[in-house]
Amino acid sequence: MAADTLFVAKTEVMDCDIGGDRALLHLENNTYFTVNPTAAAVWKCLEEPATIDILVGAVTEKFEVTDEVCRGDVEAVLAEMIKADIVKEVTA
Template identity: 55%
Template sequence: MVSENCYVAQSDVVDCDIGGDRALLHLQTNTYFTMNATASALWLGLSEPKSLNEMVQIVTEKFDVTDDQCRADIETLVGQMVEANVVKVVADEAK
């Protein structure tokens, strides 16, 4: 069986709500990352490791969007968050 990557928030990132949007600051690199309400809902779910499918479910349950509509956007967002070092990739066995 092939394991699916999961994603989890870095422990040295602090965040705050700014009117429904969210601002993140990586304390080690001083990287600042802002996100809209949709991405904010996703971020709040990443306190524990989540697979791409679980992240799609978080967004589709909260917002009026289909799996197909949001999957590509989530993949792009998660890629940006990994690149900004606010989220890390873990194997699903770490869940």
């Protein structure tokens, strides 16, 4: 993923907190997801368009993890969210 690519949560997805995890519901296809606290931190940042660097910064600020390890995890989470059609790439 390119460093300058922006990602944002799709507006068709609603979310709520459930004990530190997040529940996500895609309203168009009625798909329900739960995400762990790390993915929840990524999700929260995606309320507005964000780059990988912004997402990595948010996660490393909240959890004790190196940038290098975090970047791989964030990229994996984003790839899963894009595949699930709850996040999209946007142009600046």
